[in-house]
Amino acid sequence: MYDYIIIGTGPSGGNIAHNLFKAGANILVLEAGKLMNKKTFPRTEADTSARLYWGGGIEFDTDAKMGFLRTRVVGGTSIVNQCLLDRFDDIAFNDWKAESGVNWFTNEQLAKHYDTVEHALALHTFTANEMNRNAQLFTQSCDKIGVKWGYLRKGQSDCAQERGNDCMACLGGCHRDSKQSSYAGYLRDDIAAGLNIQTETEVTQIVHNGNTVTLHALQQSKPVTFQAKNIVLAGGAFGTTKMLLQSGFKKQLPALGKNFSTHPQFMSFGLFNEEIHAYKGYFQTVASKDPNLRQKGYKLENVFAPPISAAMLFSRTGAYHQEIMRNYTRMTCIEVAVRDENAGEIKVDNKGKLTIDKPFTAQDRRRRDEGRELIANILTNEGAKKVYASPFSVGLHLMGGSVMGTDSAKSVVDPEFRVHGYKNMFVADSSIYPNAPGINPSLTIMALAQKLSDQLIGANHGI
Ligand SMILES: Cc1cc2nc3c(=O)[nH]c(=O)nc-3n(C[C@H](O)[C@H](O)[C@H](O)COP(=O)(O)OP(=O)(O)OC[C@H]3O[C@@H](n4cnc5c(N)ncnc54)[C@H](O)[C@@H]3O)c2cc1C
Incomplete structure (x- = not known):
């Protein structure tokens, strides 16, 4: 006992x-x-989904409009998260x-x-010289438009960026035990x-x-x-x-089961003429830190997605899809994370299967739309030729x-x-x-x- x-x-x-x-x-x-452990964590994006996540990748709400991510591994979801604390x-x-x-x-x-x-835990607050090009464009544009931003704080000890390590790989588990x-x-x-x-x-x-x-x-x-x-x-x-x-x-x-919320995130990609390589280095170093946006109920995060995830964020196929993926290296990305209302419910059906109702309220939609509009402004002001807003939302914070x-x-x-x-x-x-x-x-x-x-x-x- x-x-x-x-x-x-x-x-x-x-x-x-x-x-x-x-x-x-x-x-x-x-x-x-x-x-x-650091020696056995998956090495590819596809392998990460299959080996680390519940449901072999992504779980959806009953409307299949929102995807949820959580892992099944010693360390839980902190194995794949960005560890922003x-x-x-x-x-x-x-x-x-x-x-x-x-x-x-x-x-x-x-x-x-x-x-x-x-x-x-080992904590690190990012500095200007750790920003990649995606972050530089985001912060330059925020300064011009008047959106306040700040550096993020991450649980990490030694990522050895100078040796060419990219944090994107940590989404499948950190191979250096640097991420906390x-x-x-x-x-x-x-x-x-x-x-x-x-x-x-x-x-x-x-x-x-x-x-x-x-x-x-x-x-x-x-x-x-x-x-x-x-x-x-x-x-x-x-x-x-x-x-x-x-x-x-x-x-x-x-x-x-009641009061389920998840900070739904909607990503928008901006296509630039120059090579951006938003997946390089520390791919998430800054975010909006603006009392005005906080009060409005959303924030903007400077992020990026690995190729399979990026491909899945768009419902359209054919030429539109090819255009996005062909230009992957010249894309920047910002997401709006909505402070959502408590309208969701977690249930278990009579076969023991988890089902998630996550209706999006009128207030949630307003926050998403306002955030997307601001992102489009930020991207076009800095020279984006085109902005692609993903129709899907992802819930990472369950x-x-x-x-x-x-x-x-x-x-x-x-x-x-x-x-x-x-x-x-x-x-x-x-x-x-x-x-x-x-x-x-x-x-x-x-x-x-x-x-x-x-x-x-x-x-x-x-x-
Ligand atoms: C891609 C991604 C990025 C994220 N980035 C951040 C970030 O930067 N900052 C941040 O604060 N948050 C982030 N999050 C969210 C954060 O990781 C989670 O909110 C947090 O891990 C939840 O902690 P928890 O202990 O409640 O649950 P979890 O971390 O999900 O752990 C639950 C554990 O319980 C196990 N378990 C579940 N059911 C059973 C059962 N029946 N029997 C035995 N074991 C079971 C699971 O396998 C799992 O290991 C991110 C999430 C994702 C997916």
Whole structure:
């Protein structure tokens, strides 16, 4: 019998497993994905989709209008993310407080947890000489048009750019362990030191027996069972919500599955006469940091996409498609990320399949359209001959579904990270986000996980 079983190893599970392991707790970590490392991460874009992602690549909403990305590997989605790590502002926390009734959602209350996480990871804020041509054109145009921008902060130690490494390759896992994924940042050394982890083990059912919890799982397709005094669900918005839904908790928790948000991102490409090579070097170093856009509910990010993903972003075929791909090296790219409303819902059908409803509200559409118009302005002002706006949106920040709040009719998790009514089932991952913050979520996921870790260690729950 374990004192704690932690399910999932992304920014949330990785942090909690690390802290409890260091505190000497009797723990087991379960992860649906495989353990990979800098030597075994995929080397090509196609291989990355097939080997790292749930669903073998992209999962869609029920309308097939929005695609979602999340991974199934030790380290969770932090293995493929850009690791841009931002603290929330007061706007985000005030909106969380208003939605949830949780009064410790403030920068002051979370400062020490942010500090601990930031102290544990290598962080780097980009500078002017690290911008590639895509970023130079974006910032030059923003300056002319009057859009405020700023340098991004990334969790990375040594990317060896001078030796020709491109961060685009890190979208399939960092081959230098420079990116501060929850594997490189937390778990790698713990596993070497004997952390008890079972990989390729997907939890399918949670049975609550009062003082203990039984977990049924499939380990490489074979049924297995585990028991613990406490469990920590860290499967992410889809994973955690699905585990609770398919275990029948919806009856007691009517809000389960609701309030799904995802910061939908729409990319626009600008065609220039000159060679841009937007995939070179650090391909994401700057973004809009404009109070006006923040207030309007969207931000602009200077990004790019590897070739297969770029090709999939356009629904048209034939000459139009060829024109885009033939000019790939002369394209720049900016995306608008919308701070979306909470209208989505995560469900599980009677065959146990995840289904996602993600209606786009009138406000979401207004924000997208305004952002796209501004991007077109930025690109044409700097000399783009043509602008191609992708009709598809991608959700990379999966949030909600098991949200935190004081009212058990409207939320799933209480302000002490317990599933309402269950004293030994905890959640502190992206599923507890009450609404979309409009800010990169990972650092706050880790700060919340740190708060829960401190709470569990402090309360001496079996440690
Ligand atoms: C391409 C991309 C770029 C991104 N860039 C950024 C960025 O720059 N900055 C930022 O802040 N965020 C970024 N994100 C988002 C960020 O990575 C996620 O918000 C974050 O990883 C979520 O953390 P989590 O711990 O809640 O879940 P996850 O990281 O998704 O981890 C969940 C883990 O649980 C496992 N799991 C799920 N269900 C089960 C089960 N039933 N049994 C066992 N294991 C299970 C999964 O396999 C997975 O390993 C990006 C995402 C993507 C896809």
